Amino acid sequence: MNIKLNSREPVYIQVIRYFKEQIAKGVFEPGQEISSRRELANKLKINPNTAQRAYKEMEEQGLIFTEGNLPSRITKNEMIIKQVREELILEAVSTFIVAVQSINVPLEEAINLVKKKYEENPNEQEGNR
Amino acid sequence: MKNYLKLTNFELSRFFKLYVVLIGLTLVMQTVGIIWMSNTYMGSVEGLLLEGNTAELIKMNLGTFSFSTLTTSLLFSGPIIICIASLLIYVFLIWYRDWFGKNTFVYRLFMLPTARMNLFFAKATSIFLMVLGLVSLQLVFILIESQIAKLIVPTTYMESQNLNQIINGFDYMRVLYPxxxxxxxxxxxxxxxxxxxxxxxxxxxxxxxxxxxxxxxxxxxxxxxxxxxxxxxxxxxxxxxxxxxxxxxxxxxxxxxxxxxxxxxxxxxxxxxxxx
Amino acid sequence: MIEVKDITKRFGRKKILNGVSFTANKGEITCLIGINGVGKTTILNAIMNLTPINRGEILIDGEKIRKESYERITFIPDAITMLPSMKISDAMQFMADFYQSWNQKRADEMIEFFKLDKNDRLSTLSKGNSAKVNMLLGLALDVDYLLMDEPFSGIDIFSREQIADVFTSHLVENRSVIITTHEISDIEHLIDKAVLLNDGVVLREFNAEEVRENEGKSIIDVMREVYQP
Incomplete structure (x- = not known):
């Protein structure tokens, strides 16, 4: 578990994004047990209260769930997982578009380049190195 | 109360090494003193005997050997003065040492979950016990030293003195031995x-x-x-x-x-x- | 909650603290930040009643400090406060003798965690190990409040990492911490609240996550604004 924290963005949001990425990539599988808040804080070197807050938000968003006193797990809800994936793709695409538009690249050219580069880099597709 | 006793014990143990040194110094100096003085005395006695003097005559001229010979010498009072001076200095040091150095122990002492006056009483008690300890050990030492004298000086030449007389023959000791x-x-x-x-x-x-x-x-x-x-x-x-x-x-x-x-x-x- | 209310402290004619107020909430890590020599240590000393204050009031859960409080709040100064002649085990025994809140199991666990040898004498410890023993002696007390004075200063990077690990471990779980530092980058993501001090006054007191969320600023950004306007 490695995450480079940006010191200008709320840490809890960065933690949630990290989880979303892992879920979208399939590194965190549906129903998989996740670290406790304490363990997470320790691994990421973040404030335990912040880890707690991230978990609380994720619970509210349905990304994770907790049954009784058992450790929290990644959601099994396909809809939510799909949503997360779409959200991340959309985010990445928007960032890409903004970048490309700012240097006036026509859509056609951009798409061709994306295709070419994407195929040159096949091992990236799985997302989990 | 329990903390007061623990602190007292702790304070005593902190001074223990130096205390043992003081006791050792006293015992060694005084013992050396008594052996040296008894031998010097017996040397004179033997010299006079060789010249053909009788014991009676020698006792009259030279005097009998008195323990006061030792108690009035610096070899006896020196270590006592050193002990008294050390304890007097330690009355101050017992506080100031807690503030010394980078690792100021006084932080710990003041953060103990006990009344701070216990520190005060523990330190005072330690001083008191250390004085009493030295005073009573000195009594034991006098007994030992007078036995040593008896080994070297034959009874004929010994002035018989009990502990009381020894103490009374020595001015400032009377304050310590009421x-x-x-x-x-x-x-x-x-x-x-x-x-x-x-x-x-x-x-x-x-x-x-x-x-x-x-x-x-x-x-x-x-x-x-x-x-x-x-x-x-x-x-x-x-x-x-x-x-x-x-x-x-x-x-x-x-x-x-x-x-x-x-x-x-x-x-x-x-x-x-x-x-x- | 620790409430520091309008405290003033003079050394001779020099005012070290001039009406300092802040609160350290329960279960949070509060960080007192100052570029240098701005009375951070004096504040911690004052909270522990190790130095008298000239004005103001300090309350711990609404009460003034009493001798019983030392079982609930402890202070880890920037050097070990034990006799240099003691072995680590002696120092631990001393703590065990006087504190009911001493947790021997946790102390032993930390000896393992920090890879220390109980038979080492305090006077022979490296700076890093000395800092670890210092931490251990405070952290092994089951107290609600922990005050730490510059736990990262003057020690090697690996010791720093190990000590930083302590903050996210169960050793600090459910405890409130007040920590002072002049070097925030080590613990930027570890703290809840920052209190910026200068010339004996609090310039700003803020929650780090809130500032990131509402203003998009890092702690260092805020420090830059406050100290170099």
């Missing part, structure tokens, strides 16, 4: 009171630093004045109005007032004014 309970209470009571007053003075200094030295000296002066005020009254205004017993009782009372004042002020300083 013969009655009352005398003991007075001598050691005054000593204890003095330690309390000095401790309070030290706490003044530790609380207010430079200005505190002034307060400390002032406090000591007032304490002394209060304590001897009955005597002052007796010799000035009242001109011998009190009987000795009354004077004694009054001084017990003023002494207790000084001790109470010292405890009260120390408690205040330790809780409200002291700094690390």
């Amino acid at each position: 013969t009655t309970l009352i005398e003991f209470l007075i001598n050691y009571g005054i000593g204890f009171m003095a330690v309390f007053v000095i401790f309070t003075g030290i706490l003044f200094e530790r609380s207010f630093r430079l200005k505190g030295i002034l307060f400390g000296i002032l406090f000591a002066g007032i304490s002394l004045f209060v304590f001897i005020s009955p005597i002052l009254l007796q010799v000035t205004i009242l001109e011998g109005f009190f009987y000795p017993v009354e004077l004694f009782i009054l001084m017990v009372i003023t002494g207790l007032i000084v001790i109470a004042g010292s405890v009260w002020i120390s408690n205040y300083l330790l809780n409200k004014k002291i700094r690390v």
Whole structure:
């Protein structure tokens, strides 16, 4: 578990994004047990209260769930997982578009380049190195 | 109470090494002294015997060997003076050492979940016990040393002296070895009171630093004045109005007032004014 | 909650603290930040009643400090406060003798965690190990409040990492911490609240996550604004 924290963005949001990425990539599988808040804080070197807050938000968003006193797990809800994936793709695409538009690249050219580069880099597709 | 005992034990153990050195020094110097002096004496005796003098004559001219020969020599009183000086210095050091160095132990002591006055009492008790310990060991040493003398000097030339006579033959020792309970209470009571007053003075200094030295000296002066005020009254205004017993009782009372004042002020300083 | 209310502290004519107020909430890590010599240590000393204050009031869960409080709040100064002649085990025994809140199991666990040898004498410890023993002696007390003075200063990077690990471990769980530092980058993501001090006054007191969320600023950004306007 490695995450480079940006010191200008709320840490809890960065933690949630990290989880979303892992879920979208399939590194965190549906129903998989996740670290406790304490363990997470320790691994990421973040404030335990912040880890707690991230978990609380994720619970509210349905990304994770907790049954009784058992450790929290990644959601099994396909809809939510799909949503997360779409959200991340959309985010990445928007960032890409903004970048490309700012240097006036026509859509056609951009798409061709994306295709070419994407195929040159096949091992990236799985997302989990 | 439990913490007070633990602290006292701790304070004693902190001084233990130096204490053992002091005891060792005393024993060694005094033993060397008695052996050397007995041998010197016997050397003279043997010389005179060789010249054909009788024992009776020698005793008349040279005198018998008295233990006082030792007690009046520097080899005997030297270590005692060193012990007294060390303890006097330690009355100050027992506080100041806690502030010394990078690892100031006083932080720990003041953060103990116990009344800070326990530190005060533990330190005072330690001083008291260390004085009593040295005083009683000295008695044992005198017994040992007189036995050594007896081994070297034949009984004929020995002046027979019991412990009481040895002590009485030695001026300042009488203060340390009172013969009655009352005398003991007075001598050691005054000593204890003095330690309390000095401790309070030290706490003044530790609380207010430079200005505190002034307060400390002032406090000591007032304490002394209060304590001897009955005597002052007796010799000035009242001109011998009190009987000795009354004077004694009054001084017990003023002494207790000084001790109470010292405890009260120390408690205040330790809780409200002291700094690390 | 620790409430520091308008405290003033003079050394001679010099005012070290001039009306300092802040609160350290329960279960949070509060960080007192100052570029240098701005009375951070004095504040911690004052909270522990190790130095008298000239004005103001300090409350711990609404009460003034009493001797019993030392079982609930402890202070880890920037050097070990034990006798240099002691072995680590002696120092631990001393703590065990006097504190009911001493947790021997946790102390032993930390000896393992920090890879220390109980038979080492305090005077022979490296700076890093000395800092670890210092931490251990405070952290092994089951107290609600922990005050730490510059736990990261003057020690090697690996010791720093190990000590930083402590903050996210169960050793600090459910405890409130007040920590002072002049070097925030080590613990930027570890703290809840920052209190910026200068010339004996609090310039700003803020929750780090809130500032990131509402203003998009890092702690260092805020420090830059406050100290170099």
